[in-house]
Amino acid sequence: MPVITLTSDYGLTDHYLAVVKGRIISELPDIRLVDISHAIQPGNFLEASFILRNCYHAFPDGTVHLVAVQEITENRRLLAAELDGHFFLSADNGLLGLINPEVRINRVVEINLKQEETLFPARDVLVRAACHLARGGSLDVLGRQVKEFKESAQVRPRIPNEGSLILGSVLYVDNFGNLITNISRKTFHEVGQDRSFEIALPRRQVIRKLQDSYYPASKGSVIALFNSQNLLEIALSEASGKYYNGANTLLGVGVQNTVTVTFK
Numbered sequence: 001m002p003v004i005t006l007t008s009d010y011g012l013t014d015h016y017l018a019v020v021k022g023r024i025i026s027e028l029p030d031i032r033l034v035d036i037s038h039a040i041q042p043g044n045f046l047e048a049s050f051i052l053r054n055c056y057h058a059f060p061d062g063t064v065h066l067v068a069v070q071e072i073t074e075n076r077r078l079l080a081a082e083l084d085g086h087f088f089l090s091a092d093n094g095l096l097g098l099i100n101p102e103v104r105i106n107r108v109v110e111i112n113l114k115q116e117e118t119l120f121p122a123r124d125v126l127v128r129a130a131c132h133l134a135r136g137g138s139l140d141v142l143g144r145q146v147k148e149f150k151e152s153a154q155v156r157p158r159i160p161n162e163g164s165l166i167l168g169s170v171l172y173v174d175n176f177g178n179l180i181t182n183i184s185r186k187t188f189h190e191v192g193q194d195r196s197f198e199i200a201l202p203r204r205q206v207i208r209k210l211q212d213s214y215y216p217a218s219k220g221s222v223i224a225l226f227n228s229q230n231l232l233e234i235a236l237s238e239a240s241g242k243y244y245n246g247a248n249t250l251l252g253v254g255v256q257n258t259v260t261v262t263f264k
Contacts, residue, residue, distance in 0.1 A: 209224070
């Protein structure tokens with residue numbers, strides 16, 4: 001049975017999500033629809049790409065992922081891409097290249113389904129494209145292949161020539177207020193080579209030790225650890241009660257803020 005996933009910045013209050021789902025079910029009554037997230041911050045395709053990167057591989061090959069975040073861009077292009085055995089449908093807003101930068105995108109086409117100008121691309125265009133692919137249809141039928149599409153600055157840390165620094169940034173703040181950075185365990189150890197270190201956050205907070213879990217430190221302590229995605233994360237130990245708002249609130253740090261690791 002084919003699978004279509006939905007990721008959007010629609011929230012759960014308005015009618016937009018229901019309309020998209022209704023259109024899909026009308027075309028494919030037996031489709032398996034899976035909601036990934038509809039709590040993406042409005043227009044935040046960086047957040048959407050991070051969530052997709054960490055969950056799309058859990059779905060079977062051939063899954064169609066419809067992403068309705070920042071649907072209308074200046075160039076007004078809508079794209080369909082094949083990546084790692086999956087299909088992704090999105091506006092040309094920089095999201096595609098961030099879903100998994102380590103895996104080559106096989107093909108990208110500009111969706112050309114004859115349609116009057118629309119202010120609701122997910123309903124009027126992306127749904128039709130998603131259903132076509134879910135039926136086993138060819139990507140090439142949707143439009144012409146494109147070699148260039150909008151790409152965002154790569155969310156990888158910078159390593160200056162001297163090799164004693166990693167200049168990273170916060171990629172994502174999860175529901176617990178944990179700050180997830182773009183510094184991987186592999187990069188940390190390759191650059192660090194078992195040297196002592198300091199992790200510097202905005203507002204001059206410094207961490208000099210890595211924890212193995214969220215619990216060894218005293219409750220409410222700011223800690224650093226490698227999470228289940230093997231990315232450096234800044235969190236509060238046993239965040240609950242008055243600490244429930246998490247590290248982002250306590251430290252005043254958010255997405256795209258700089259995190260610097262200095263090795264001695």
